[in-house]
Amino acid sequence: MKTFEFQHAVTVDGAICSVLDSGGAFLAGGTNLVDLMKNGVAQPPALVDIRHLGLTSVTATASGGVRIGAGVSNSALANHPLIRTQYPVLSQAILSGATTQLRNMATVGGNLLQRTRCPYFMQIEFDQCNKRVPGSGCAALEGFNREHALFGASEHCVAINPSDMAVALTILDAVVCTQGPDGVRQIPIAQFHTLPGDAPQHENCLLPAELIVAVELPPSPYASHSWYLKLRDRRSYAFALVSAAVGVEVVDDVIASASVALGGVAAKPWRVPAAEQILVGSRPDDSVLRAAAQRAMADARPLSQNAFKVQLGRGAVHRALARALELTR
Ligand code: SF4
Numbered sequence: 001m002k003t004f005e006f007q008h009a010v011t012v013d014g015a016i017c018s019v020l021d022s023g024g025a026f027l028a029g030g031t032n033l034v035d036l037m038k039n040g041v042a043q044p045p046a047l048v049d050i051r052h053l054g055l056t057s058v059t060a061t062a063s064g065g066v067r068i069g070a071g072v073s074n075s076a077l078a079n080h081p082l083i084r085t086q087y088p089v090l091s092q093a094i095l096s097g098a099t100t101q102l103r104n105m106a107t108v109g110g111n112l113l114q115r116t117r118c119p120y121f122m123q124i125e126f127d128q129c130n131k132r133v134p135g136s137g138c139a140a141l142e143g144f145n146r147e148h149a150l151f152g153a154s155e156h157c158v159a160i161n162p163s164d165m166a167v168a169l170t171i172l173d174a175v176v177c178t179q180g181p182d183g184v185r186q187i188p189i190a191q192f193h194t195l196p197g198d199a200p201q202h203e204n205c206l207l208p209a210e211l212i213v214a215v216e217l218p219p220s221p222y223a224s225h226s227w228y229l230k231l232r233d234r235r236s237y238a239f240a241l242v243s244a245a246v247g248v249e250v251v252d253d254v255i256a257s258a259s260v261a262l263g264g265v266a267a268k269p270w271r272v273p274a275a276e277q278i279l280v281g282s283r284p285d286d287s288v289l290r291a292a293a294q295r296a297m298a299d300a301r302p303l304s305q306n307a308f309k310v311q312l313g314r315g316a317v318h319r320a321l322a323r324a325l326e327l328t329r
Helices: 010-021 032-040 074-078 081-086 088-095 100-105 108-113 165-171 273-279 285-298 309-322
Strands: 005-008 026-027 046-049 058-060 066-069 175-180 183-188 211-217 226-231 244-249 254-263
Touching: 005 010, 010 026, 010 046, 010 175, 010 211, 026 032, 026 211, 032 046, 058 285, 066 081, 074 081, 074 088, 074 100, 074 108, 081 088, 081 183, 088 165, 088 226, 088 244, 108 211, 165 226, 165 244, 226 309, 244 309, 254 285, 254 309, 273 285, 285 309
Parallel strands: 005 046, 026 046
Antiparallel strands: 058 066, 066 211, 175 183, 175 211, 226 244, 244 254
């Protein structure tokens, strides 16, 4: 590992100044960043420790939502009573990821910033990876791509975002609250992660030294009817091949509102409004759920090895909707 400076920050302003001055990186749980530093993918000249900035509370907001500090651990968030009762799909998504030990260390802010696990990105022995070395090519296009994107990819990168939590946050219309050298911002989760285009090295809209300080959730209509379903090669400690987060609001036996997002299929959580439109206004029967699932995957563009994920996606959306609506157990 390349040597680096280590600094402890005691205020948010101080942390931002330290990263701006050093060109370094914020360090919270470190569960992804430190791995990347060990294998040479990330080489920040400095790490600024942000674990003692007081960003560790989960509080109800006046509007009936919740504000989650960016330093809250994944375990604490998944098990928080407010989240378990009002946003159970978020608890499910978080608990489906990693291991207990990793969830105890990993934070909300870090989870949103975790990098792709594309093997060509993760191992510096591979020469071609536009995300790691811009302009070098994309080895996955002609190589191993069974786990890669179905939506929103480009000829420069077909990697996926590995976060489970972000998929659930997407159907809950979360807002990412940041503070940076130019002030504070509130960024809708749908606009936070970016598609690869011709610059896959950029994965989100954060500016240099901009720090995630919190995530806010509006009141959810989906507390009673939601589900997160993750399909993967093995049952634990594996990233999603495909996942589906769904929320459905039922009024007088009619679907009044719905939210559907896919994970493991794009460089960002992939919301599918066209599937939601099929659900809204319909009675919740199996044919409607199947039609929504079919529509959710209709625009998929498989690569040479991952066409199987299209069928997995249809199954994930259908099963998640059925579980959310308690049409099946
Ligand atoms: Fe690199 Fe993206 Fe291609 Fe993977 S898919 S090799 S991360 S450019």
